[in-house]
Amino acid sequence: MNSRFRSGIAAGVFLLAAPAILFAAQQNAPANTIEVTAKKYEFNPSTITVRQGDHVKLAITATDRDHGFKLDGYNVEQRLPKGVPTTVEFTADKPGTFAFRCSVVCGLGHGKMKGKLVVEPAGAAPSPNP
Ligand SMILES: [Cu+2]
Known part of the structure:
Protein backbone atom coordinates (compact mmCIF):
# COMPACT_ATOMS: atom_id res chain seq x y z
CA MET A 1 0.00 0.00 0.00
CA ASN A 2 1.65 3.26 -1.03
CA SER A 3 1.42 6.37 1.09
CA ARG A 4 -0.71 8.24 -1.43
CA PHE A 5 -3.31 5.49 -1.27
CA ARG A 6 -3.21 5.52 2.51
CA SER A 7 -3.76 9.28 2.75
CA GLY A 8 -6.68 8.84 0.39
CA ILE A 9 -8.23 6.40 2.84
CA ALA A 10 -7.60 8.80 5.70
CA ALA A 11 -9.39 11.59 3.83
CA GLY A 12 -12.28 9.24 3.08
CA VAL A 13 -12.61 8.24 6.72
CA PHE A 14 -12.54 11.87 7.73
CA LEU A 15 -15.33 12.74 5.28
CA LEU A 16 -17.43 9.90 6.61
CA ALA A 17 -16.77 10.89 10.19
CA ALA A 18 -17.38 14.62 9.73
CA PRO A 19 -21.19 14.47 9.76
CA ALA A 20 -21.08 12.37 12.95
CA ILE A 21 -18.77 14.93 14.54
CA LEU A 22 -21.06 17.78 13.50
CA PHE A 23 -24.04 15.86 14.81
CA ALA A 24 -22.33 15.33 18.15
CA ALA A 25 -21.52 19.05 18.32
CA GLN A 26 -25.14 19.90 17.74
CA GLN A 27 -26.19 17.55 20.50
CA ASN A 28 -24.01 19.50 22.88
CA ALA A 29 -25.24 22.86 21.64
CA PRO A 30 -27.34 24.79 24.13
CA ALA A 31 -30.62 23.87 22.50
CA ASN A 32 -32.61 25.19 25.44
CU1 LIG B 1 -35.76 47.61 37.64
Missing part, protein backbone atom coordinates in the same frame (compact mmCIF):
# COMPACT_ATOMS: atom_id res chain seq x y z
CA THR A 33 -31.12 28.66 25.52
CA ILE A 34 -33.87 31.22 25.55
CA GLU A 35 -32.92 34.72 24.53
CA VAL A 36 -34.51 37.41 26.66
CA THR A 37 -34.12 41.16 26.63
CA ALA A 38 -34.69 43.48 29.55
CA LYS A 39 -35.38 47.19 29.26
CA LYS A 40 -37.46 49.84 30.99
CA TYR A 41 -39.87 48.36 32.04
CA GLU A 42 -40.32 44.97 30.55
CA PHE A 43 -38.83 41.61 29.85
CA ASN A 44 -39.29 40.22 26.38
CA PRO A 45 -40.64 37.58 26.24
CA SER A 46 -42.47 38.28 29.47
CA THR A 47 -43.85 34.75 29.66
CA ILE A 48 -41.39 31.89 29.39
CA THR A 49 -42.77 28.37 29.16
CA VAL A 50 -40.65 25.29 29.80
CA ARG A 51 -41.25 21.67 30.77
CA GLN A 52 -40.64 20.31 34.21
CA GLY A 53 -37.21 18.72 34.31
CA ASP A 54 -35.79 20.97 31.59
CA HIS A 55 -32.41 22.44 32.17
CA VAL A 56 -33.20 26.05 31.39
CA LYS A 57 -30.64 28.50 30.14
CA LEU A 58 -31.70 32.09 29.78
CA ALA A 59 -29.44 34.53 27.96
CA ILE A 60 -30.73 37.86 29.19
CA THR A 61 -29.50 41.14 27.80
CA ALA A 62 -30.35 44.45 29.41
CA THR A 63 -30.48 46.85 26.50
CA ASP A 64 -30.93 50.31 27.99
CA ARG A 65 -29.28 50.23 31.43
CA ASP A 66 -28.47 47.73 34.18
CA HIS A 67 -31.38 45.64 35.31
CA GLY A 68 -31.74 42.50 37.37
CA PHE A 69 -33.49 39.17 37.20
CA LYS A 70 -35.04 37.60 40.26
CA LEU A 71 -37.09 34.45 39.92
CA ASP A 72 -39.43 33.54 42.74
CA GLY A 73 -39.41 29.94 43.89
CA TYR A 74 -36.10 29.05 42.27
CA ASN A 75 -33.73 31.12 44.34
CA VAL A 76 -32.37 32.79 41.22
CA GLU A 77 -31.14 36.35 41.34
CA GLN A 78 -28.76 37.88 38.87
CA ARG A 79 -27.61 41.35 38.01
CA LEU A 80 -27.81 42.16 34.31
CA PRO A 81 -25.16 44.65 33.24
CA LYS A 82 -26.17 46.76 30.28
CA GLY A 83 -25.35 45.31 26.89
CA VAL A 84 -23.87 42.03 28.10
CA PRO A 85 -25.83 38.79 27.62
CA THR A 86 -26.00 37.26 31.06
CA THR A 87 -26.64 33.55 31.41
CA VAL A 88 -29.03 32.36 34.07
CA GLU A 89 -29.23 28.59 34.44
CA PHE A 90 -31.42 26.40 36.56
CA THR A 91 -33.30 23.13 36.39
CA ALA A 92 -37.05 23.57 36.23
CA ASP A 93 -37.80 20.86 38.76
CA LYS A 94 -40.94 22.41 40.25
CA PRO A 95 -44.10 22.76 38.17
CA GLY A 96 -46.23 25.86 38.38
CA THR A 97 -46.15 29.54 37.54
CA PHE A 98 -43.38 31.62 39.04
CA ALA A 99 -43.05 35.37 38.87
CA PHE A 100 -39.78 36.96 37.90
CA ARG A 101 -38.99 40.61 38.28
CA CYS A 102 -36.31 43.20 37.92
CA SER A 103 -34.14 43.33 41.02
CA VAL A 104 -32.25 46.54 40.27
CA VAL A 105 -34.16 49.76 40.86
CA CYS A 106 -34.26 51.21 37.37
CA GLY A 107 -36.82 54.00 37.45
CA LEU A 108 -40.44 54.85 38.09
CA GLY A 109 -41.78 51.74 36.40
CA HIS A 110 -39.38 49.37 38.12
CA GLY A 111 -42.11 47.78 40.24
CA LYS A 112 -44.01 46.83 37.10
CA MET A 113 -41.09 45.17 35.41
CA LYS A 114 -42.23 41.61 35.76
CA GLY A 115 -42.80 38.41 33.88
CA LYS A 116 -43.62 34.83 34.57
CA LEU A 117 -42.09 31.44 34.14
CA VAL A 118 -44.55 28.65 33.42
CA VAL A 119 -43.21 25.19 34.20
CA GLU A 120 -45.53 22.63 32.64
CA PRO A 121 -45.72 19.49 34.74
CA ALA A 122 -43.93 16.45 33.36
CA GLY A 123 -46.49 13.97 32.15
CA ALA A 124 -49.05 16.68 31.42
CA ALA A 125 -49.48 15.32 27.90
CA PRO A 126 -52.57 13.16 27.64
CA SER A 127 -51.71 9.48 27.87
CA PRO A 128 -52.81 7.28 24.95
CA ASN A 129 -53.74 4.56 27.45
CA PRO A 130 -56.36 5.82 29.86
Whole structure:
Protein backbone atom coordinates (compact mmCIF):
# COMPACT_ATOMS: atom_id res chain seq x y z
CA MET A 1 0.00 0.00 0.00
CA ASN A 2 1.65 3.26 -1.03
CA SER A 3 1.42 6.37 1.09
CA ARG A 4 -0.71 8.24 -1.43
CA PHE A 5 -3.31 5.49 -1.27
CA ARG A 6 -3.21 5.52 2.51
CA SER A 7 -3.76 9.28 2.75
CA GLY A 8 -6.68 8.84 0.39
CA ILE A 9 -8.23 6.40 2.84
CA ALA A 10 -7.60 8.80 5.70
CA ALA A 11 -9.39 11.59 3.83
CA GLY A 12 -12.28 9.24 3.08
CA VAL A 13 -12.61 8.24 6.72
CA PHE A 14 -12.54 11.87 7.73
CA LEU A 15 -15.33 12.74 5.28
CA LEU A 16 -17.43 9.90 6.61
CA ALA A 17 -16.77 10.89 10.19
CA ALA A 18 -17.38 14.62 9.73
CA PRO A 19 -21.19 14.47 9.76
CA ALA A 20 -21.08 12.37 12.95
CA ILE A 21 -18.77 14.93 14.54
CA LEU A 22 -21.06 17.78 13.50
CA PHE A 23 -24.04 15.86 14.81
CA ALA A 24 -22.33 15.33 18.15
CA ALA A 25 -21.52 19.05 18.32
CA GLN A 26 -25.14 19.90 17.74
CA GLN A 27 -26.19 17.55 20.50
CA ASN A 28 -24.01 19.50 22.88
CA ALA A 29 -25.24 22.86 21.64
CA PRO A 30 -27.34 24.79 24.13
CA ALA A 31 -30.62 23.87 22.50
CA ASN A 32 -32.61 25.19 25.44
CA THR A 33 -31.12 28.66 25.52
CA ILE A 34 -33.87 31.22 25.55
CA GLU A 35 -32.92 34.72 24.53
CA VAL A 36 -34.51 37.41 26.66
CA THR A 37 -34.12 41.16 26.63
CA ALA A 38 -34.69 43.48 29.55
CA LYS A 39 -35.38 47.19 29.26
CA LYS A 40 -37.46 49.84 30.99
CA TYR A 41 -39.87 48.36 32.04
CA GLU A 42 -40.32 44.97 30.55
CA PHE A 43 -38.83 41.61 29.85
CA ASN A 44 -39.29 40.22 26.38
CA PRO A 45 -40.64 37.58 26.24
CA SER A 46 -42.47 38.28 29.47
CA THR A 47 -43.85 34.75 29.66
CA ILE A 48 -41.39 31.89 29.39
CA THR A 49 -42.77 28.37 29.16
CA VAL A 50 -40.65 25.29 29.80
CA ARG A 51 -41.25 21.67 30.77
CA GLN A 52 -40.64 20.31 34.21
CA GLY A 53 -37.21 18.72 34.31
CA ASP A 54 -35.79 20.97 31.59
CA HIS A 55 -32.41 22.44 32.17
CA VAL A 56 -33.20 26.05 31.39
CA LYS A 57 -30.64 28.50 30.14
CA LEU A 58 -31.70 32.09 29.78
CA ALA A 59 -29.44 34.53 27.96
CA ILE A 60 -30.73 37.86 29.19
CA THR A 61 -29.50 41.14 27.80
CA ALA A 62 -30.35 44.45 29.41
CA THR A 63 -30.48 46.85 26.50
CA ASP A 64 -30.93 50.31 27.99
CA ARG A 65 -29.28 50.23 31.43
CA ASP A 66 -28.47 47.73 34.18
CA HIS A 67 -31.38 45.64 35.31
CA GLY A 68 -31.74 42.50 37.37
CA PHE A 69 -33.49 39.17 37.20
CA LYS A 70 -35.04 37.60 40.26
CA LEU A 71 -37.09 34.45 39.92
CA ASP A 72 -39.43 33.54 42.74
CA GLY A 73 -39.41 29.94 43.89
CA TYR A 74 -36.10 29.05 42.27
CA ASN A 75 -33.73 31.12 44.34
CA VAL A 76 -32.37 32.79 41.22
CA GLU A 77 -31.14 36.35 41.34
CA GLN A 78 -28.76 37.88 38.87
CA ARG A 79 -27.61 41.35 38.01
CA LEU A 80 -27.81 42.16 34.31
CA PRO A 81 -25.16 44.65 33.24
CA LYS A 82 -26.17 46.76 30.28
CA GLY A 83 -25.35 45.31 26.89
CA VAL A 84 -23.87 42.03 28.10
CA PRO A 85 -25.83 38.79 27.62
CA THR A 86 -26.00 37.26 31.06
CA THR A 87 -26.64 33.55 31.41
CA VAL A 88 -29.03 32.36 34.07
CA GLU A 89 -29.23 28.59 34.44
CA PHE A 90 -31.42 26.40 36.56
CA THR A 91 -33.30 23.13 36.39
CA ALA A 92 -37.05 23.57 36.23
CA ASP A 93 -37.80 20.86 38.76
CA LYS A 94 -40.94 22.41 40.25
CA PRO A 95 -44.10 22.76 38.17
CA GLY A 96 -46.23 25.86 38.38
CA THR A 97 -46.15 29.54 37.54
CA PHE A 98 -43.38 31.62 39.04
CA ALA A 99 -43.05 35.37 38.87
CA PHE A 100 -39.78 36.96 37.90
CA ARG A 101 -38.99 40.61 38.28
CA CYS A 102 -36.31 43.20 37.92
CA SER A 103 -34.14 43.33 41.02
CA VAL A 104 -32.25 46.54 40.27
CA VAL A 105 -34.16 49.76 40.86
CA CYS A 106 -34.26 51.21 37.37
CA GLY A 107 -36.82 54.00 37.45
CA LEU A 108 -40.44 54.85 38.09
CA GLY A 109 -41.78 51.74 36.40
CA HIS A 110 -39.38 49.37 38.12
CA GLY A 111 -42.11 47.78 40.24
CA LYS A 112 -44.01 46.83 37.10
CA MET A 113 -41.09 45.17 35.41
CA LYS A 114 -42.23 41.61 35.76
CA GLY A 115 -42.80 38.41 33.88
CA LYS A 116 -43.62 34.83 34.57
CA LEU A 117 -42.09 31.44 34.14
CA VAL A 118 -44.55 28.65 33.42
CA VAL A 119 -43.21 25.19 34.20
CA GLU A 120 -45.53 22.63 32.64
CA PRO A 121 -45.72 19.49 34.74
CA ALA A 122 -43.93 16.45 33.36
CA GLY A 123 -46.49 13.97 32.15
CA ALA A 124 -49.05 16.68 31.42
CA ALA A 125 -49.48 15.32 27.90
CA PRO A 126 -52.57 13.16 27.64
CA SER A 127 -51.71 9.48 27.87
CA PRO A 128 -52.81 7.28 24.95
CA ASN A 129 -53.74 4.56 27.45
CA PRO A 130 -56.36 5.82 29.86
CU1 LIG B 1 -35.76 47.61 37.64
